[in-house]
Amino acid sequence: xxxxxxxxxxxxxxxxxxxxxxxxxxxxxxxxxxxxxxxxxxxxxxxxxxxxxxxxxxxxxxxxxxxxxxxxxxxxxxxxxxxxxxxxxxxxxxxxxxxxxxxxxxxxxxxxxxxxxxxxxxxxxxxxxxxxxxxxxxxxxxxxxxxxxxxxxxxxxxxxxxxxxxxxxxxxxxxxxxxxxxxxxxxxxxxxxxxxxxxxxxxxxxxxxxxxxxxxxxxxxxxx
Amino acid sequence: xxxxxxxxxxxxxxxxxxxxxxxxxxxxxxxxxxxxxxxxxxxxxxxxxxxxxxxxxxxxxxxxxxxxxxxxxxxxxxxxxxxxxxxxxxxxxxxxxxxxxxxxxxxxxxxxxxxxxxxxxxxxxxxxxxxxxxxxxxxxxxxxxxxxxxxxxxxxxxxxxxxxxxxxxxxxxxxxxxxxxxxxxxxxxxxxxxxxxxxxxxxxxxxxxxxxxxxxxxxxxxxxxxxxxxxxxxxxxxxxxxxxxxxxxxxxxxxxxxxxxxxxxxxxxxxxxxxxxxxxxxxxxxxxxxxxxxxxxxxxxxxxxxxxxxxxxxxxxxxxxxxxxxxxxxxxxxxxxxxxxxxxxxxxxxxxxxxxxxxxxxxxxxxxxxxxxxxxxxxxxxxxxxxxxxxxxxxxxxxxxxxxxxxxxxxxxxxxxxxxxxxxxxxxxxxxxxxxxxxx
Numbered sequence: 001x002x003x004x005x006x007x008x009x010x011x012x013x014x015x016x017x018x019x020x021x022x023x024x025x026x027x028x029x030x031x032x033x034x035x036x037x038x039x040x041x042x043x044x045x046x047x048x049x050x051x052x053x054x055x056x057x058x059x060x061x062x063x064x065x066x067x068x069x070x071x072x073x074x075x076x077x078x079x080x081x082x083x084x085x086x087x088x089x090x091x092x093x094x095x096x097x098x099x100x101x102x103x104x105x106x107x108x109x110x111x112x113x114x115x116x117x118x119x120x121x122x123x124x125x126x127x128x129x130x131x132x133x134x135x136x137x138x139x140x141x142x143x144x145x146x147x148x149x150x151x152x153x154x155x156x157x158x159x160x161x162x163x164x165x166x167x168x169x170x171x172x173x174x175x176x177x178x179x180x181x182x183x184x185x186x187x188x189x190x191x192x193x194x195x196x197x198x199x200x201x202x203x204x205x206x207x208x209x210x211x212x213x214x215x216x217x218x219x220x221x222x223x224x
Numbered sequence: 225x226x227x228x229x230x231x232x233x234x235x236x237x238x239x240x241x242x243x244x245x246x247x248x249x250x251x252x253x254x255x256x257x258x259x260x261x262x263x264x265x266x267x268x269x270x271x272x273x274x275x276x277x278x279x280x281x282x283x284x285x286x287x288x289x290x291x292x293x294x295x296x297x298x299x300x301x302x303x304x305x306x307x308x309x310x311x312x313x314x315x316x317x318x319x320x321x322x323x324x325x326x327x328x329x330x331x332x333x334x335x336x337x338x339x340x341x342x343x344x345x346x347x348x349x350x351x352x353x354x355x356x357x358x359x360x361x362x363x364x365x366x367x368x369x370x371x372x373x374x375x376x377x378x379x380x381x382x383x384x385x386x387x388x389x390x391x392x393x394x395x396x397x398x399x400x401x402x403x404x405x406x407x408x409x410x411x412x413x414x415x416x417x418x419x420x421x422x423x424x425x426x427x428x429x430x431x432x433x434x435x436x437x438x439x440x441x442x443x444x445x446x447x448x449x450x451x452x453x454x455x456x457x458x459x460x461x462x463x464x465x466x467x468x469x470x471x472x473x474x475x476x477x478x479x480x481x482x483x484x485x486x487x488x489x490x491x492x493x494x495x496x497x498x499x500x501x502x503x504x505x506x507x508x509x510x511x512x513x514x515x516x517x518x519x520x521x522x523x524x525x526x527x528x529x530x531x532x533x534x535x536x537x538x539x540x541x542x543x544x545x546x547x548x549x550x551x552x553x554x555x556x557x558x559x560x561x562x563x564x565x566x567x568x569x570x571x572x573x574x575x576x577x578x579x580x581x582x583x584x585x586x587x588x589x590x591x592x593x594x595x596x597x598x599x600x601x602x603x604x605x606x607x608x609x610x611x612x613x614x615x616x617x618x619x620x621x622x623x624x625x626x627x628x629x630x631x632x633x634x635x636x637x638x639x640x641x642x643x644x645x646x647x648x649x650x651x652x653x654x655x656x657x658x659x660x661x662x663x664x
Contacts (some may be wrong), residue, residue, distance in 0.1 A: 056562055056657040077566060083657075084564025095559040099234035104227060111227050112564050157563070 002065075003086075003164045003197050004030040004053055009062035011048050011220075022048040024220040026062070032164070033195040035188060039208050040217035046201035047169055049217070053199065054087055054167045055079045067164050084112055088158030090168035090200070094150040096142040096157070102129060103138050106156045113161060128156040132186060148179035152186065159190060168200035172207055184210055228569075232577040235549065246538075246545050247585040250641065253534045254589020255596065258633045260527035262597050262625035268520050270618045271513060272458075274422040277355045278429045279342070279486075280512035281321070281452025282461055283468065285310065286487055287480065287504040288494045289447075296494040297404050298325045298487050301502050303448040306472070310451055313471060316460045317453050321348035324437040325449030325487070328401035330381070330430065332389035339385060340488065341399075341430045342449070343437030346374035352454070353431060357420040359383060366394030372416035376433050379413040382426035386418045393418060399432065401440045409440045423613055424516065450487075461508060469506050480505040486512045519615060535637065539644035542581070546574060546648035554655060561657035571646075571653040578645030579638070586637045590630050597623040 011023040023045045030036055038046045051057035052064050055071050064071045067086035071079060083089075088109075096105050107125045110116060116124070129138055132152035134145075142150055151171060158166050168187070172180030184207055191198050202208055216223040236243045276282060285306050289297045300306060303322060310320050324343030329336050344353060354370065361368040372378050379397055381389075391397055393415050400410045413432065438445060455461060473479050480503045483490065487505070494503075510517075550557070557570055605621045607613045 051658055054562065080561070080564055080566050083562060089559075089562050091559065093555075095555060097231065097556055097560070099231055099238060100227070104230065108227065108560075109563050112569070 002029050003032055003067055004028065004199065005063075005065040006049075006052070007063040007065075009052065009059045009064060011045075011052065011057070012060045022220055023052075023059075026220075026222060028215065028222065030197060030199060032197055033191070034213055035191045035198045035211055036200075036213045036215060037208050037211035038199065038201040038215045038217060039203060040201075041203060044217040045220040046217055048220075050167050050169050050199070050201055053165070054089060055083050084109065085161065086164050088161065088163040088166040088196075090151070090154050090158045090166065090171045092170040092173045094142070094147070094154045094174075096150055096153055098142055101139050101141050102134055102145075102153050102156075105142070105153055106160050109157060109161045125156075125160060128160045129153075131159075131190070132156045146179075147175050148182060151175060151179075151183050155183070155186060155190075159194070159196065162194070163196065165197045165199065168198070170201055170203075172202065172204060177206070180204070180207065228573050228576055229580075231573060232580055235553075235577060236580060239545075239549065242545055242548070243581065246541055247581055247588075249538045249541055250582055250585035250637070251589040251592065253531070253538050254586045254633060254637055255593045256534060257527070257531045257637065258590060258593030258625060258629065259596060259623065260523075260530065261629040261633060262593070262623035263621070264520060264523045264527055265626070265629055266622035266624040267523060267616050267618070269624045270422070270616070270622055271425075271516060271520065272509065273355070274425050274618075275513040275516070276454065276509050277352055278422070278425050280507070280509045281319075281450075282455045282458060282509050283453040283465055284450045284507045284512065285453070285468070285472070285504060286450035286507055287502060288490070289502050290494070290497075290500045291404060293498050293500060294495055295404060296491045298491075299443065299447050299449055300451065300504065301444070301447045303451060304446055306477075306504075307451055309472070309475065310453055314453060314464060314468070316455050316457065316464050318456045319348075319351055319454040320451065321345070321352060321454075322434075322448040322451045324434045324441075324443075324447075326401055326432065326437045326441070327488075328399060328440075330379075330385065330389060331398040331400060332391050332395070334390045335388055337385055337388055339430050340428050341432055341437070343432050343434035344373055345434045346371055349373075352452075353380075356422070359418040359420055361393035361418075363392060363394050366392075368393045368417040370417040370419075373431055373433055375416075376436055377411065377413050378416045378436075379430065379432055380417040380419060381415065381430040382419045383421045384426050385430060386415070391415050399436075399440065401437075403441050405442075409442070411436060411440055420619060421613065423616060423618055424519075425513075465506060465508060472504055472506070477502070477504045479503065482506075484511045484514050486515055489515070531636075535640050539641060542578060542641055542644055543647055546578060546645050547651070549577070550574070550648050550652045550655075553652075557652050557655045558657050561655065567653040570655070571649045574649035574652050575642060575645060578642060578649070582638050582641035582645075586634055589637075590633060593633075594625055594630075597625040 006026050006028040009023055009026040012019055012021050038049060040046050052059055053066055055066060069082060103125055106129055107121060110121045129135055132155055134149060134152055137145060172183055187198055190196060208214055287300050289299045289301055326341040326343060329338050358368045358370055370380055373380055395415050396412050397415060398410055398412050400408055402408045600623055607619060607621060613619060
């Protein structure tokens with residue numbers, strides 16, 4: 001089963017009174033375990049596609065299927081559940097909860113899922129923190145970490161629920177090139193070992209070239 | 225749950241100046257509300273304590289005897305039988321006494337005053353009338369002694385009347401009582417004690433020897449004004465009252481319909497009724513002091529209004545603080561929604577923040593209010609103004625702050641503040657997760 005399937009998807013929105021077409025008939029299939037980048041200049045529709053796949057926005061027309069479910073037919077509550085159990089998010093600005101330490105930040109999605117015992121949960125959290133190399137920073141709060149470390153925490157948080165899909169909107173945009181490369185290496189390694197489907201956007205050519213598949217967007221249309 | 229608590233707690237700490245100001249405001253409202261409630265309850269307690277010493281039992285077996293259709297005599301004939309019933313059938317009773325009712329004029333050398341009076345039997349009154357404070361006599365040869373009311377020809381009256389009549393302990397006063405047969409009988413009595421005023425109720429009471437009152441009214445010795453029953457537990461009152469009504473009616477007495485007003489407000493109604501003979505009226509202390517209820521109601525209303533006004537101001541502050549918190553944490557809320565937090569959990573997260581603030585601050589306010597009440601009661605601050613003394617029915621400020629008042633303060637404030645915080649909490653829950661992605 002393909003975890004992501006978009007069929008003739010259009011997305012229009014209004015900027016003041018002017019209608020803007022962000023996506024113009026997108027057809028896209030992404031297989032399980034793919035490591036895919038969405039590339040394109042600003043305003044090409046990269047973020048809009050990620051928003052639709054991430055179930056935080058709805059298409060104006062067309063069909064968006066994520067994890068085998070057509071998102072257009074789901075309620076708000078079902079969409080939230082789909083995000084919790086199927087999708088992991090990595091944000092450009094990390095978006096960690098500032099008042100929680102690394103352990104609590106990574107544990108949070110598991111607490112929302114409420115499927116494991118506290119011990120199982122804690123073990124899994126520590127395993128992922130170890131995986132991103134932050135064991136010695138486990139008790140630190142985000143403000144006590146560097147940008148790269150914060151993004152590692154965000155990756156651990158996105159992966160801890162073992163989602164089918166990880167979406168990352170320009171995950172290296174706020175990092176220097178070396179740190180950015182480390183983050184991409186980590187994502188590639190996890191993709192290889194966990195078989196998690198990664199879909200991320202970037203306009204950095206050096207990072208783009210490391211993806212197995214590149215989807216090029218221009219003015220709301222796929223160019224590949 | 226723990227993690228929501230941690231988030232709420234740490235967010236409060238992070239915005240500590242704002243949180244501290246808000247907490248201080250809630251503590252302030254909590255203290256004010258508690259003190260006002262304690263004052264109202266203090267007045268209520270004083271009213272019960274004074275009312276039940278001066279003019280009523282917790283329960284009374286009273287009534288009217290009509291010799292003609294237009295008469296209305298507040299008395300119970302052949303009362304020993306009812307006294308025997310009360311003593312044998314009310315195990316909940318602590319004290320049972322009887323008093324004779326009178327209404328007439330006290331005449332001194334310089335002035336006179338019309339006043340309701342009671343004929344008392346001092347053998348029974350040790351823990352009733354004996355609870356009142358007696359003024360120290362200015363005449364060392366005539367020390368004040370309330371127990372002398374057991375002797376014929378004696379009178380005890382309150383300061384307010386003693387001042388008006390310009391009499392002290394040892395002075396003679398003439399009692400003039402118009403009888404039910406339209407004759408006026410008089411007797412000279414000696415003032416044996418002057419009682420300290422207890423607010424408004426002092427105006428309506430003076431005490432004579434019961435035999436003297438019967439003699440002045442030319443009543444038989446087996447008649448009285450009312451049998452006054454004091455219960456061990458006031459909470460037994462409704463149960464005992466219902467039982468007394470049933471049992472006294474079964475004994476063949478005719479009972480008057482329940483009317484929550486003092487006996488003197490029933491004269492016109494009874495006089496207008498066509499029956500003659502004896503009817504029994506079972507009344508409670510609340511019925512007999514109902515004409516003073518407006519004081520407690522007024523104080524309660526003032527407390528309510530003041531607390532509502534203060535609470536609205538604080539709730540506006542709370543809403544504003546939470547609103548700022550929602551604005552500042554838009555990205556965080558959006559992120560939480562994006563990673564799978566349901567709307568109701570976001571709502572709960574913000575409510576929890578408000579709950580932590582309001583619960584902890586209200587509790588702190590309650591502790592502070594309890595300490596303030598203890599200090600004020602220990603200081604026994606005298607009320608200087610006669611008007612306030614009359615209004616509050618006490619000579620000293622008295623604050624009664626118990627569990628009921630604490631719970632009332634706690635729940636009303638916490639519920640009020642929580643309801644107020646629902647507005648920004650709903651605002652937070654409504655935020656779209658896309659906001660986070662767009663803002664990042």
